[in-house]
Amino acid sequence: MTPRQVEVFRAIMRSGSVTGAAGHLNLSQPAVSKHLSLLERELGFVLFERARNRLVPTLEADALFEQVEALYGGIEELDRFAQALRHNNHGDVTVATLPLLSHRWMPSVLGAFAAHHRDISLSVPVRSTSWIARAVSAGRADMGVGLHSAAQRGVDQRVLMRLPLVAVSVPDHPLAGSGPVHPSALRPYDVVTLSNFEGAPLALARDLSGNLGRRRLEAFTVEFACEFARAGVGLAIVDALTAMHFAADGLVASPLQVEAEFALAIMRPTRRRSSQLASVIEAHLMEEAGATEAAVGRFMAAISGTP
Known part of the structure; x- marks a missing residue:
């Protein structure tokens, strides 16, 4: 039995x-009759009864046709699967992210992507930058987004976006809405600072050194820091993207005059080829990050009092 006979x-x-059948297959009628005759000879039984110039399927033909249709259904499903792969509509992808983007930005961006690619499966672990780098290098994650660092091994880094730092507080705080804040202006006030999960000091610590009060107020996520500020505990030092989100909740942001910033990077494995779908997701993240940086720029101009 040959594929052509089937x-x-x-x-x-x-x-x-x-x-x-001849018209459908673009064959001559004699060629179709010949293939049918050869098939019946190989099978050892008749597939059609000839009655009044019509072909009437036998019971064996009906049973065989059921199996043939199941076979073609599988092939058609395979073809649809291959088309989905070609158009990046199928696959499993793990995108690890740091807590900074896990509250709103990453769910919004990946959610929009998943909504338009219904056959893909997404996993989004939220971990520290060092964990993300190890996971990407070891193949436990297809890509990750963390703080850009030259110390990460086994991954290639591509800057996703850079976020300036701001001080957020309740509207009646003495520094609220006062324009750019120099670190020395923080000394009389309680300040909520950020740490990370690895014990390594953030670059911000260098800029704030000697300008913080004796009271230690430390948060491990930007959302927690903002909630501290909203409770009236003190000023919170966070990134401008988070401050934009919390501005709608009544917090006031002021630019912080420091060199430190949050440089976020996409991490991909150095020694392993990533899937085409992962590359498409990376391009989507980069596009959304560009729009976000533009929005952050407008926000910073507004709170700085510059046109």
């Missing part, structure tokens, strides 16, 4: 005649 048999069953 194709001819299927065409006859679906069209009901040799003529119809």
